[in-house]
Amino acid sequence: MEPPFPPGACAVEDGTHFTIWSEHAETIDVLLFDADDAEIARQRLEAGQGGWHHAFIEAIEPGARYGFRANGRYDPSAGHWYDPAKLLVDPYARAIDRPFRQDPRLGQRGYDTAALVPKAIVTTLPEPGFPEPPRFTPGGLIYEIGVRPFTMLHPDVPEAQRGTITALGHPAVIAHLKKIGVSAVELMPISAWIDERHLPPLWLRNGWGYNSVPFMALDPRVAPGGIGELQDAVAKLHAAGIGVILDMVFNHSGESDAMGGTLSLRGIDGAAYFRMADGMLINDTGCGNTLACERAPMQRLILDTLRHFVVNAGVDGFRFDLAPILARGPDGFDPHAPLLAAIAADPVLADRVMIAEPWDLGPGGYQLGNFPPNWLEWNDRYRDDVRRFWRGDEHRLGDFVTRIAGSSDVFTGAATRSVSFVAAHDGFPLADLVAYSAKHNAANGEGNRDGHDPNFSWNNGVEGPSDDPAIRDARRRDVKALLATVFATRGTIMLTAGDEFGRTQRGNNNAYCQDNAITWLDWANRDIDLEDFTAALAGLRARSPHLSGPTMLTGGDVAWLRPDGGPFEDADWHAPDAGAIAIKLTGVSVLFNRTEAAVTFADPAKTVPARSVAFVLDGEPA
Template identity: 40%
Template sequence: MNQEQQVTNGSPFPLGAIVTKDGVNFAVVAEDASQLYLCLFDEKGNEQESLPFLNKTKGIWYMEVLGLTEGQHYGLRTEGEFKPEQQMLYNKQKLLIDPYAKELSAKLVWNEDQAAITKEGQPHQTDSAYCVPKSIVRTVEAKSDRPGRIKVTPSSRALYELHVKGFSKNLPIERGLQGTYLGVISSAGIEHLKSLNITTIQLMPCFSFMTERHLQQLELNNYWGYNPISFFAVEPSYAIKDAIVEFQQMIDGLRQAGFEVILDVVYNHTAESEVDQSSVCYRGLDNARYYRHQDGQYLNYTGCGNCIDTYSPTSIRLICDSMRYWVDVMGVDGFRFDLGVDLGRTDHDFTAKAPLLQAILQDPILSGTCLVMEPWDIGPNGYQVGQFPRGFLECNDQYRDTIRRFWRGDDGKVPEFATRLMGSRDYFHKGHKSALNSVNYITYHDGYTMKDLVSYHERHNLANMEENRDGHGDNISQNFGTEGETDNKDIQEKRLNQQLCFIATLLLSQGTPHLLGGDELSHSQQGNNNAYCQDNDITWQTWQDIDAETSQARTAIKDTIATLMALRKAYPIFAEIRLEDDPLYQHTSLDKIHWLNEQSEPMTIENWADDSRHFIALTLTPADLSNSFWIVFYSSDAPLSVPLPTDNGEVETLYQTPGLSIKEGALHCAYRGVFVGKF
């Protein structure tokens, strides 16, 4: 092609495509490439010109192309050595996405011609431009009239996990808004979210992502979005016209309604997957630095074919730049990090002093956001619950499993239940971390919904077309005598009561609670506990045309969430108690706690050691001695009468599950349940 565009030296920073007064400056990391090319396309995808970059410094190629304007479509190509054993896969036939592109011309779809290497280990010769989205020059700025950030008191924070499409697809709103960013902030969507009294929306991934090869071959879609190709571009499938503008509008609408918003982000791997699959971005630019490898082989600590080398300065800069963009420009208030142990690996072990973790915590912008870590991956020493720096909250699966076992009626669980209830101090140690660092949850997107947890013993994942082999095998669930849906009223009542016990326990536990969106709607995934590829009614929340059982369950569950969230906000002691044996609170007035048995007497050593025990109660007394709270958990269905723990025999009921009530100076438990009272 003939070069028609005029170019000048330009600048190596900022990275990406930046509009200048004379054209567009391009800066791209490709440290080992011998030459980088800028390929210009028209909007129909026709390649018009290929320009060699003029300058390279510290691994960054850069130049300014005069006369280019906003909206220009482009891609990148590299020349360099092809030495797979050294992780060098340069192949000029492969068009590459700019890692810093804010917008792509289309959603990436896997194609075998995207590969840089053949099965025989040779360079793949087919030009991939026809099947790779083009990067688009796009200036994205923060809106000047954006609503102010919501300042959430940590002790009142409650996370609500929301999938943009799943939440809004069936909402009773205008059809064009269903399944979109704007559908989330429709009046119906906002009204529902506000009714729960929760503080924080945790959005499932909104980075532009790709459906994996094996799902595409099965004619299924990646629904969850944990397979990103860009850390900057917004997922277009949730948009009506402009994903960037509409995502910003969604954030603004949620802020305006009083919510903090955090974004679930995947910085641990990319959609390029294994070496012989797609080379559409990072692999073609700087494979040896973007991805972890050893002895000529990829390290796959994520189970997704590759993992980002977060010990590399190239990756650290990319991730931190991405995070600042989503906070400063797109407006989010924090992040939930998928498979976070990979972010804390050096070469290749985990440490709380890992460069990326320290970079985030020292950053004046990022350190002030809400940071939630999924504290594991599948690599060596990949389970690190409680080991992240104090600036991160951590998802606590120990809490999930213990609470499930206690309410299932397993023997010998009371001591561990009490430990989880009080913030899992065996993992989040006193004097070092607040109990609020523990993100407590009973259900998450990867597993059963709350309704399925009480309706199924076995996973039912045949729709995933993997012969029911995928997903968790041990769900610590209970179906109350019938697998799946039933018309038996007694079983229905038991299942609803169990859900109320779960939610009440969650919201009365020390720490930060996490609720799975849809649980308040009694949503079922028909027993599927790994619905990542189900973009249909299995995962879309149902809002209308529900039966009487579901309607009753919804009312009871929503009322429980709203009532107990109000208690947490009114009485911070329910979320963070300050005890005299915790050095973290030496500077402040101290609260009191007492553990009681079913006679409302102090728990003895023998009581704690009794494996047949299914009852535990406690009293909480705030430092100001204004009142005390009595909280009761009973996981057996044998009737039980418990004397009140007060001298005057009066307790004000703040919350109770259906089988518990105060009569004639005692708490009567007809069957399992939770009670909260004040005296």
């Protein structure tokens, strides 16, 4: 049933309507606060049909600060965490007045948290326009950005703007994005988030943002100007021909496990918004809880959130963290799940770019290749097979070629839906991939137990930093080979910010809690030679549409040739040490040499140095 007014706080000429959904709350009050956090008014919401609770308060204007308190049965084993002492953030809040701060008292029953929790703000939204078609189409370069670390050390960005969304529209930033051929930026989560509760005692902070509480309200640390700041940055990026994709976390809430804080959804109706079994929160995310995306209230909140960012900020699409949870019901993952079908049918969302991270920790959680045909998917098989080929693992050439041709063994149909990458925010950056054979996560305070163990990485003879010129040259050579492979890959490709100029996380492959120089991009000391090399690769890809086309490479599009110019036979693909191949496309050839010696190719005639990739355009001398 539709609510009497839009969910959240809806300001009108003579006051504000407050509307919130809860099936199980016995009473819900809205509280108003002044600038000093003192409560100045309180009103009981009237419970109506369909679980909607509503109140109208006269003379409340945009800028007013508010929160909710809900009362009802306290029975966590049934999903009921009702505690009228807890101030709850509106799940439809469009803005909050401060960042979240972790505190043990957020989870203590009976402790009044009004002084600890951000207040939602009654908001006047920017003037929306009819959404323009997305700027990004499959086949381009997605550039993954953590908003805070991206510009915290950028010397050309004014200090007050560093680490914010506004900085993304700075001319120096846009010039860099254009230089390396970025088609769309993918912003790691910018919805308001809270630190995991084990981090403050370690003097650590979550710098990535994958721990959202409200989904529409932007985190004041990255967007002090709220949704208007995002709208302005999107407009500037669009003017430069660059799309904007938002990374969304709809798989869990920052309220964590049963011992976590009661901040919003848990206190409003945990039984409806969270998945439970045998009196326990289901944890398909590794973060303590799983949101019930198969239920109508959560589906509505997700759809309304996506529409909000498209209509009010003009974003081009979304990447979904741990996306199988969006489509998991009682019978497991369903590519035809109601939420996915609703996104496809929505007139605002239907033409947006949708990207799945196609795995989670739940039953049947690995779903690469199984999302709807209009979705793109992060391809971890590409990541691992390309790493293993360049590391020198045996019997890898066939898998390597399958990946750069579009992963036809994963995605059915003529088009590849792969988002192909070698490094992302999870795991090693490119520079560390060739300098560390194992993770070094001691700074995270978990005894090096966190983060993935199988990195398929190598160190070129020395673990970690080296002053040996030969080792440094070998590492730069390997990074260039990996970058060239990505740019030679069919379909959509992705780089993580800074990999184009040699960023390092000092061997940390799970740096989510390092909101410091470990993750902040060191612009002043970046490798300009590597950056220029990346820009040259982008130029080659732009001039060679057969490299980036969205369809799979098939026999009619491509010839796979041995160095002697002959076609690859079945036995050649499976040779344990096969490491050199020429790929001939219309207008361009790409020559891969993984071996430790230079290889001379016959067609086209060119000698390629050890562990290198060469591009030869038709009509240009080899």
